[in-house]
Amino acid sequence: MAPGRAVAGLLLLAAAGIGGTAAGPGLAFSEDVLSLFGANRSLSAAQLARLLEQLGAAPAEGVAEQGQLHFNQCLSAEEIFSLHGFSNTTQISSSNFSVICPAVLQQLNFHPCEDRPKHKTKPNISEVWGYGFLSVTIINLASLLGLVLTPLIKKSYFPKILTFFVGLAIGTLFSNAIFQLIPEAFGFNPKSDNYVEKAVAVFGGFYVLFFFERVLKMLLKAYGQNDHTHFSNDDFGPSREKTHQPKTLPAINGVTCYANPAVTEPNGHIHFDNVSVVSLQDGKTESSSCTCLKGPKLSKIGTIAWMVTLSDALHNFIDGLAIGASCTLSLLQGLSTSIAILCEEFPHELGDFVILLSAGMSTRQALLFNFLSACSCYVGLAFGILVGNNFAPNIIFALAGGMFLYISLADMVRN
Template sequence: MENSTCSHDLRRKELREEKRKPSQSEVWGYGFLFVTLISLCSLLGVSVLPFMGKDFYKQLLTALIGLAVGSLAASSVFHLIPQAFNLANSDGHHNYLRISLMMWGGIWVFFMTERIMKIINDARQKKVSCEKVPSPMPTGSSQTNSSHQLQKTYENEPLQQSHDMCVISAPGAIYEYQEQAIKASFGHQEKPHVSHEHVMHFEQGKDSAIATVAWMVIFGDGLHNFIDGLSIGAAFNESILTGISISVAVMCEEFPHELGDFAVLLNAGMSLKQALLYNFLSACTCYLGLILGILLGEIEASTYIFGFAAGMFLYISLVDMVPEMNEVAEEASKISVKKAFHILFLQNLGMAIGVTTLYVLALYQDSINFT
């Protein structure tokens, strides 16, 4: 009786593993589909240029960076690390997800504690400074200056609107609007400057005076996308749901990252067409990574790929993107408590969507079947 029960459990485990292993046509089909969607993110940079001059765009970018942080970190602790240690197959009830959720909880609690303490500290300093400096009584001259300033503000409104309309033709303005995405993608790098010491002539067939940082960004982004494709290919070779989970995390990170790439390339001296072309070509290295990831997955090298990708995802989210979230929140706290909590809400909204989505996919990975 005991032997029959053990054999029944073993057979059920084998059936579950066979069910998880997708066919080669599914691996290649789903892999190329999601890598294509990820690569198209590189072309979305130009589509958001008309919205850059609006406050809604900056708020959307804040939420998107929060979404990228939550998705990358959650993908690492809920999917990549468990797959690297083969926990998904050995633990049928996925109890390891509780520990993974506590890992994310530790990151979030310390992030919130630091932010709230900073908001309280800035509010106290502002209150002390207001108490020390008496407010001056308005005089006739100050009232006149105020009226002149108000009139000047109304006169400058059409200029501001004109500036927003012409943002597409101003690489410097594009860079300033994309500063949040740039810092989140490249670790708070300084603004690249194109040398204007000599007169530069652009002739067809000859090298153009494009800053070295542009080629560094293209090469670095190509390598980054190659590793993304590697992890996606290995993930789809393991199961369709794991591949979709990793692809969703990469897609959430790629959109603000590609916006940052696009702005840096323009400001480094590239034209609009050049920036779009090179950005798309660097994104296409994801296909090469996908092919290699699928092939390596067939020879049981997926666990090493998952471990490497988990480290990369954690580095990008916690080292590159979280510092930019902290900087944006600190700038908002210096303005007002209301503004600070508004930014904190947008960041938490993005992180909550990313973490919840990846957690649900990991929790119900045995119940969801795409075949």
């Protein structure tokens, strides 16, 4: 007996009395069926399909069941033949007709080929807009998490915290591009394409080489043979004398600045314990590790700040698209999408805030531009609701993924 035959089919077979040998009344019944639907006391796959159609157990046209055949699937005549080891050209005689009877009876009893209407009600338009805007507002509050860092800016241990969050931003941007944006741009399905393992390999290949390079530099430096360093000879002069008391720098454009001598360098670089976090483009020593109360001119802010703001706005726009399209299908799906985006935005926005600070922005400027980029999520939400799930922003996914890779690898890792 074929392994795909259901227990229910066996019960129906026993109740019908056609199990065992095809003899006596059972043989007569089989011959009646074969003479009615077959030819020459045999039944082909096409004739079996006509039998299923007469019984109301035939699959609808264009309906294809994927995966392994089992008792609760809608089976075509060819699939019943294949399930029992017969080819499509086989002629079923009365002697082996009882072999396929359980499958026919099962299709007739369970009605798996019937189209059962799914009564799914979509949320009304007011619920979609209301819950969508609520979700985006909660997500955008993550962009204000930088406020918790404001009291720590003048502390002596703030450079270490800054370095940690810059690393957090690198990991978030890089992993977001590799695991989410670029696969979405190519239209990969994580359940069928198995791209996650390949993305992990890309991620691991980068960090293995990066770790090897760092270890090699440490070994060469220990033996005094490191000729590839971020520091010049002047960096290790008397000016490297550390003190943990902040000092006031001369006023620049009428704005008071504070500098930590532990991170002030004469060549215009900011150094945190032998790690260069950001290079100031103007090269002025007065602006080293400088936190201004009112904020510098926008022209004095590093280019990386604007790149982060722009790419983050694109990313938030895409997040809004996903939330809007999900909410139009069901509120539960919109909620699950919003929770996933919130978990990703929590470290992302915090890391972006620290990048803006390290690029030369004041606290107020960093909060303002970080929040403005987050507000693009509202635009994406509106577009996603209006267009629904018929829009595939593959080009935007690819563009944002490329920007995230460039920022994390070209601009941030070297610092």
